[in-house]
Amino acid sequence: MKVNEIFFSIQGEGVHIGLPTVFLRLFACDLRCRWCDTMYAVEGTDFRDMEVGEVLSRVLKYRCRRVCITGGEPLIQRKEVEEITEFLLKRDFVVVLETSGNKKPPGIFSHPNSVVSMDCKCPGSGMDSRMDFSLYDALGEKDQLKFVIADDKDYEYARDIIAEHSIRASVIFQPVYGIKADWIAERILRDGMENVRVLPQLHKMFWGEKRGV
Numbered sequence: 151m152k153v154n155e156i157f158f159s160i161q162g163e164g165v166h167i168g169l170p171t172v173f174l175r176l177f178a179c180d181l182r183c184r185w186c187d188t189m190y191a192v193e194g195t196d197f198r199d200m201e202v203g204e205v206l207s208r209v210l211k212y213r214c215r216r217v218c219i220t221g222g223e224p225l226i227q228r229k230e231v232e233e234i235t236e237f238l239l240k241r242d243f244v245v246v247l248e249t250s251g252n253k254k255p256p257g258i259f260s261h262p263n264s265v266v267s268m269d270c271k272c273p274g275s276g277m278d279s280r281m282d283f284s285l286y287d288a289l290g291e292k293d294q295l296k297f298v299i300a301d302d303k304d305y306e307y308a309r310d311i312i313a314e315h316s317i318r319a320s321v322i323f324q325p326v327y328g329i330k331a332d333w334i335a336e337r338i339l340r341d342g343m344e345n346v347r348v349l350p351q352l353h354k355m356f357w358g359e360k361r362g363v
């Protein structure tokens with residue numbers, strides 16, 4: 151399988167924000183978001199071909215039972231993601247899958263110790279036409295749906311999607327890194343969206359736009 155990087159840090163996004171996590175970043179993505187902050191895992195040659203067993207032994211070296219499989223788009227390597235997830239869940243790990251919102255996660259991600267962290271790409275990403283809204287029905291309370299917000303148009307798009315769909319997952323509005331974000335919090339309050347969390351990317355607040363954190 152094509153692996154971009156494996157590292158240990160704190161979770162910078164979503165409902166596990168702040169918790170120590172092992173990150174397994176897989177290479178390749180079929181989308182091209184305008185604000186993508188991991189292009190090194192999307193294009194080029196920055197990956198190593200590794201066997202699943204080698205990946206697992208690297209992951210297990212960290213004394214942490216929370217693993218985030220991210221990318222790129224991990225579900226391009228679906229079979230390997232399933233194999234790794236099954237192995238870890240059997241050993242009582244928590245597994246978070248970060249996915250871009252146009253691929254159905256494997257059935258193993260209905261496991262209570264797993265979290266699907268699905269993106270809904272707003273117009274500012276340039277990828278909104280590639281989203282599959284039917285995937286939201288399968289997200290449970292343990293999962294999360296994340297909107298990255300670049301501007302007013304994105305905010306309104308996200309608000310309308312939430313109104314149009316019955317979403318059981320936690321909903322997160324995440325400002326694009328570097329923009330002023332107080333207006334997003336104020337709009338959420340003004341619009342009475344009492345179940346939406348607005349969260350920054352904590353790792354970037356700590357370390358800036360660096361790799362491996």
Ligand code: SF4
Pocket residue numbers: 179180181182183185186187188189192221222223250
């Ligand atoms: S889906 Fe994620 S990895 Fe792929 S281009 Fe968009 S932000 Fe980058």
